[in-house]
Amino acid sequence: MTDGDFFQRAYNIVRQVPKGRVATYGQVARMMGEPRKARYVGFAMHSSPGMKGGVPCHRIVFADGSLAPGFAFGGADEQQRMLEAEGVGFLPNGKVDLRQYLWEA
DNA sequence: CATATGACCTTCC
DNA sequence: AGGAAGGCCATAT
Numbered sequence: 001m002t003d004g005d006f007f008q009r010a011y012n013i014v015r016q017v018p019k020g021r022v023a024t025y026g027q028v029a030r031m032m033g034e035p036r037k038a039r040y041v042g043f044a045m046h047s048s049p050g051m052k053g054g055v056p057c058h059r060i061v062f063a064d065g066s067l068a069p070g071f072a073f074g075g076a077d078e079q080q081r082m083l084e085a086e087g088v089g090f091l092p093n094g095k096v097d098l099r100q101y102l103w104e105a
Numbered sequence: 106c107a108t109a110t111g112a113c114c115t116t117c118c
Numbered sequence: 119a120g121g122a123a124g125g126c127c128a129t130a131t
Contacts, residue, residue, distance in 0.1 A: 006127075026114045035114070036126050042112035043128060060112075068112040 006037065010044035015054045020087035021103040022096050024063045031105060046071065058082050059103075065095035 013028045029038040041060075048055040058079045061067050067076040067083075080090060088101045096102075 024114090025112070029114080034126080036124095038113045038115085039111065039125085040113090040127050045112055047129080057112080062112080063114065071112050 006032070006034070006040060007044040007047065010041050011048060011053070011055045014045070014048075014056060014060055016105075017056060017059045017103050020101070022059050022061050022065075022083065022088055022098070022101050023103040024061060024098070026063050027103075028060065042068075059086075061096050061098075065091065065098045067096075 009032045010028060013031050014023065017023045025041045026035065026038040029035050029041045032041075045055070045057040045060055048057050051057070058073060067079045069076040072079040073082070080094075083096065084090060089097050091097050
């Protein structure tokens with residue numbers, strides 16, 4: 001196996017994220033035991049097969065609760081709408097309420 | 106083939 | 119308390 005397994009591991013964690021809940025890149029990276037690789041978790045999402053592959057990248061948000069503008073499915077607006085459709089609540093500042101919807105392993 | 110950048114987070118000053 | 123820099127692996131040019 002190659003180090004690329006890191007991607008597979010990232011997908012594995014993201015895939016474990018329950019519906020109506022969101023996880024942060026750093027948290028996922030930390031789960032894999034590589035808190036410094038938070039950046040590549042995002043890369044993994046970019047190369048992710050999509051939710052069709054079981055990788056709900058839209059449930060992955062920043063550590064502060066903001067989404068990924070310009071790189072998401074069709075815009076942070078679409079992503080935000082999807083999360084709301086899953087039951088995730090958003091704060092008036094346009095961020096996810098990690099206080100309540102942050103996925104806890 | 107080598108160089109540069111990237112959906113980020115953590116830590117130090 | 120706020121600001122700045124670093125770090126890591128992979129992908130793309």
